[in-house]
Amino acid sequence: MSISPTRKATSIALNAKILVVEDDENILNLLSAYLESAGHDVVERNDGMSGYDVALADTFDICVFDVMLPNMSGMEIVQAMRAQGKQTPVVFLTALGAENYVLQGFRAGADDYVIKPFSPRELVVRIQAILRRSPTARGEHGALLEVGPLRLDLDEPICRISGQSITLTPYEHKILRRLLEQPQRTLSRGQLIELLYGNDVAVGPKAIDVHVHNLRTKLGDGSASIIETVRGFGYRLSLS
Structure with missing residues (x-):
């Protein structure tokens, strides 16, 4: 099943002002070119300070930071931003792909974590997904996150698929929201446990499988192709 953001949702992501901080000149130029071709205004910096x-x-609509930067790391920048009350969405772009680094990045305040090597097209899709759920976007278009046939109410535990309204549990709502926010990104069971339960409760991966099973049952026929199982790892929202 093909899933793509609706026209209404895509329009929110255009003409965003984006800060990209990356010390690799080739990656910086490539990413800036893709973002500008997608209609964004890009401000470039090549070191942490x-x-x-x-x-x-x-003021930016979203920031993209490499983690390992000269003088000051991307995580230190985000921590400083959050300490000063700046809630600008942030995407980390890094070669540090181990799960502990990913979880550390989200704890530091990132909205997404993209591992090098990466697809510039996929990164643009992820940025658009984050922009669609930003406070400005919600203010203009209502608290809905729309991808393909799915329309998730961000303020109520309600999802609509092909016009049918479905009531979700709080955990099902959180899982579906994270999948919709990060299309095509594979989320491990560990990441989903962190999302639902934090670090204070000992929960096994089977609990995530049960929540996803119940979510698929509610979404009905065809949901298994939307919420795809990545064997031995976790789940992702399929865009193809």
Whole structure:
């Protein structure tokens, strides 16, 4: 089943002001070119300290930070932003792909974590997904997250699929929201446990499988192709 953001949702993501901080010149130029071709305004920095300065001095719709930067790491920049009350969405772009680094990135305040090597097209899709759920976007278009046939109410535990309204549990709502926010990103069972339960409760991966099973049952026929099982790892929202 093919899933793509609706026209209404895609329009929110256009003309965003994006800060990209990356010390690899080739990656910086490539990413900026893709973002600009998608209709965004891009501000570039190639080291942590200058990225920190502009991130705190200016206003952006979203920021993309490499983690390992000269002078100041991407995580340190985000922590400083959050400490000063800046809630700008952030995507980490890094070669540190181990799960503990990913979880550390989300705890630092990131909205997504993209591992190098990466697909620039996929990164643009992820950025658009984050922009669709930003406070400005919700204010303009209502608290709905729309991908393909799914329309998730961000304020109520309700999902609509092909016009049918479905009531979700709080855990089902959180799982579906995270999958819709990060299309084509595979989320491990460990990440979903962290999302639902945090670190204070000992929960096994089987609990996540049960929640996903119940969610698929509610969504009905065809949901298994929407919420795809990545064997031995976790789940992802399929866009193809």
